[in-house]
Amino acid sequence: MKKIILKTFGILLVAILLLQIPVTMAADSVNDLKNQQEENEDKIEENKQKKEEITAEKNQTISEVEDITTQIEDYENQISELNTKISELNTKIEESEKKIEEAQAQYDEQKELLDTRLVVAYEQGETSYLDVLLSSENIVDFISNYFYISELATSDTELMDSLQKEKEEIEKAKTDLENSKRELDTSKAEKQSITTQLEQTKSEKNAKVSQLTQDEQTIQAQIDELAEANKSLDAQILKKQKEIEEQLKKQQQQKPSGGSSNGGTSTGGGAVSSSGFIYPVPSGYTRITTGVTYSSGQYHGAVDFGSGGINGQPVYAVADGIVVTAQNLTSSYGTYVIIAHYNGLYTLYAHGQRGSLRVSEGQSVSQGQQIMNVGSTGNSTGPHLHFEVRTSPGTYSCRQNPMKYLP
Numbered sequence: 001m002k003k004i005i006l007k008t009f010g011i012l013l014v015a016i017l018l019l020q021i022p023v024t025m026a027a028d029s030v031n032d033l034k035n036q037q038e039e040n041e042d043k044i045e046e047n048k049q050k051k052e053e054i055t056a057e058k059n060q061t062i063s064e065v066e067d068i069t070t071q072i073e074d075y076e077n078q079i080s081e082l083n084t085k086i087s088e089l090n091t092k093i094e095e096s097e098k099k100i101e102e103a104q105a106q107y108d109e110q111k112e113l114l115d116t117r118l119v120v121a122y123e124q125g126e127t128s129y130l131d132v133l134l135s136s137e138n139i140v141d142f143i144s145n146y147f148y149i150s151e152l153a154t155s156d157t158e159l160m161d162s163l164q165k166e167k168e169e170i171e172k173a174k175t176d177l178e179n180s181k182r183e184l185d186t187s188k189a190e191k192q193s194i195t196t197q198l199e200q201t202k203s204e205k206n207a208k209v210s211q212l213t214q215d216e217q218t219i220q221a222q223i224d225e226l227a228e229a230n231k232s233l234d235a236q237i238l239k240k241q242k243e244i245e246e247q248l249k250k251q252q253q254q255k256p257s258g259g260s261s262n263g264g265t266s267t268g269g270g271a272v273s274s275s276g277f278i279y280p281v282p283s284g285y286t287r288i289t290t291g292v293t294y295s296s297g298q299y300h301g302a303v304d305f306g307s308g309g310i311n312g313q314p315v316y317a318v319a320d321g322i323v324v325t326a327q328n329l330t331s332s333y334g335t336y337v338i339i340a341h342y343n344g345l346y347t348l349y350a351h352g353q354r355g356s357l358r359v360s361e362g363q364s365v366s367q368g369q370q371i372m373n374v375g376s377t378g379n380s381t382g383p384h385l386h387f388e389v390r391t392s393p394g395t396y397s398c399r400q401n402p403m404k405y406l407p
Contacts, residue, residue, distance in 0.1 A: 044223050051219045058212040061205050068202045075195045082188045089181045096174040103170055107163040238393045248322060248342050271407035276341075277318040278367060279406060280349060280387050281374065285310045289384060292401045301399035302348075302388040303406075305374075311383035314370040315349050318406075323363045323371075324394065328354060333386070334378020337371050338394065345405070346394035350386035351377050 270278050279286050289306035293299055321341035328335045333350035335357060340346050353375030359365055376383045389405050390398040 044227065047219050047223045051216055051223070054212050054215050054219065058209055058216065061209050061212065065202055065205045065209065068198050068205065072195055072198045072202065075191050075198065079188055079191050079195065082184050082191070086181060086184045086188065089177050089184065093174060093177045093181065096170055096177060100167065100170045100174060103163060103167045107160070107167055234395075242393070248340060273405060273407040275345070275405040276343060276367075277347075277389075277405050277407070278316065280316050280318050280347070281305045281310065281385055282313055285313055285374075292403065302350075302386050303402045304384045304386055306382065306384035310374050310385070311376070312353065313374045315352060315372045315374055315385055317365045317367060317369045317371055318347055319343070319367045321347075321365060323359045323361055323365060326357050326360050326363075326371075328357070329378055332378050334380060335372060335375060336378070336386075339365060339371075340394060344392050346390040346392070346398075348386075348388035348390065350388075351375055351380045351384060353377065 270283050272278055285305060285307040287305065287307040288303045290300060290302075290304040292301065292303060315337075317339055319339075319341045321339040323337060324340050324346070325336070325338040327333075333348070335352035335354055336348060336350040337352070337357070337359060338346060338348045349371060351374075352372035354377050356373035356375065357371070359369075359371045365371065374383055374385050380386075387402055389400045389402045390396075391400060392398070
């Protein structure tokens, strides 16, 4: 009889182990898929950050191109104004040259007449004017001839002086105009040189914008590809989760009554809710510091147990199940565990102490079994246990109000 009992127990034990193997493998497979998803998400975030940096650089470059375009337009307007001034100066210079020619012609003509009179006077001797005076018939004629001679000499002198002065003034005005023209030509050349440099810079900036646009498109394509890969992984995870749930049901049916799912010791206790859950922390530390929504009204999707002195306290599995995930992250949940339960629910325990994990992926756990210790790892501002309840298939979007399932 004793042999029969031992044999029967052995068969049951082997059956349980055989049923547990596929669950363990499925859990490991889900964990691998989720790890791949997390890697993809990390790459997506990294690429998004790169894209944001490239976009910011592109926008800055576009702004620089716009500034350069404005400068080019400004310089082109200045060059256009200079061209107008140069054209006006050329017209004035031509007019001055024409005036100088006319003044020179008048000067030469008057000088020739004066020279002719001087030569005649010289050839006739210094008494020419005296002869004119002595040939006067009377005193009236004498006085008339005297004033005529006097006025003629004065007129010739003043005319020559006036012509010479006008010529000099016109030549000076022409010189000033030509100097101004040279200055404008120099200024125009400088502005044209700057415009050429700006055009080259603008071309380089536009080329950079084009390159950055291509980089943006390349990175966006990578982001889209990773997102599509994660969608595919989601489908695979859902399939594996269903396999786990099916195996959990079979395992629950084959589980000996009153026995532990893994033969471990249940150290937790306390009241059990209608959902079959106990509190995940010792009875003296069940005070909830943050509910399912934050004080801001934003959805939290979890409850935080943060009583004084909770740091280092044990964290318990709220019900029997299979460990789907047990990891140590440097951010997000930090050290955390996800358990799939026989009732189709999933529970998540986060921010445990680094190195305090007592379970691993695929392991069966019993209600009240310690899985880690309360800590403050990952995205945490102080020691507390972040606790979530999720419906099938246990993804982030399936979070529920944990208070509905706790005692």
